[in-house]
Amino acid sequence: MKLDQCFQLGVVLKPHGLKGELYISLDTDYPEDYQEMESVFMLQNGKLVPFFIEHIQLKNKEALVKFEDVEDKEDALSLRGNTLHLPLTDLPELTGNQFYFHEIDGFKIEDTEKGVLGIVKEVFEAGHQDLIGMEYQGKEVLIPINDEVILDVDRNNKLLRVSLPEGLLELYLEEDEKEDED
Incomplete structure (x- = not known):
């Protein structure tokens, strides 16, 4: 083993x-x-x-x-x-929107407004807030794991449907712009 x-x-x-x-x-x-x-x-x-x-x-x-x-x-x-x-x-089999962190590795992430964003690269256990790591436009984006953000886990299609907090993606992209200005 x-x-x-x-x-x-x-x-x-x-x-x-x-x-x-x-x-x-x-x-x-x-x-x-x-x-x-x-x-x-x-x-x-x-x-x-x-x-x-x-x-x-x-x-x-x-x-x-x-x-x-x-x-x-x-x-x-x-x-x-x-x-x-x-x-x-x-491990007991989970259903619905419950999932094991190892289970979603490689799942596509689809936002309700922006469509398909990327692929789950890693899950970070941060104690108070677990996070999904995804690459988006060449940047690592961290998505909080909670019921308001993770709307659906589609195991058959390896897809996580999410509703990202407003401005989350822009926050990561703005960091790039600030670095370019310096």
Whole structure:
């Protein structure tokens, strides 16, 4: 399994007790979808290593997990900070205007007023505001991801229909004009 074939499910936070249990943080809106998982991949020294789960107990977006072969606090401490991954095929299928960031890579972007603008090049997770990176007239334009901007996700035609905030494209093009004036 390669990292680009996986999504990050969470991260190991800290040990719990003396018997190798760990607290993990789950980076998902629906932690209950992972209540029954039997294994995960943990990124260690650049490689994905399978870890089998003896038991898991969810509490909001955290879980208390006991992995096989993690027998004591020292073993558990050595795993702190490692990220947990699952194959992309394990992601629940989204419908409607919900989408996974990796899913829209290469989608065309069509604005309600300006028509087809460009192609999704990258998605930036910026904490408070996730952004779609697109090239438009030779410039990178960042489009906010929210329900007011993303109107429709057409998976069959690999198309995102958007309603860009007024002046967004012009803002990026004006930066060029200002640089030319200097």
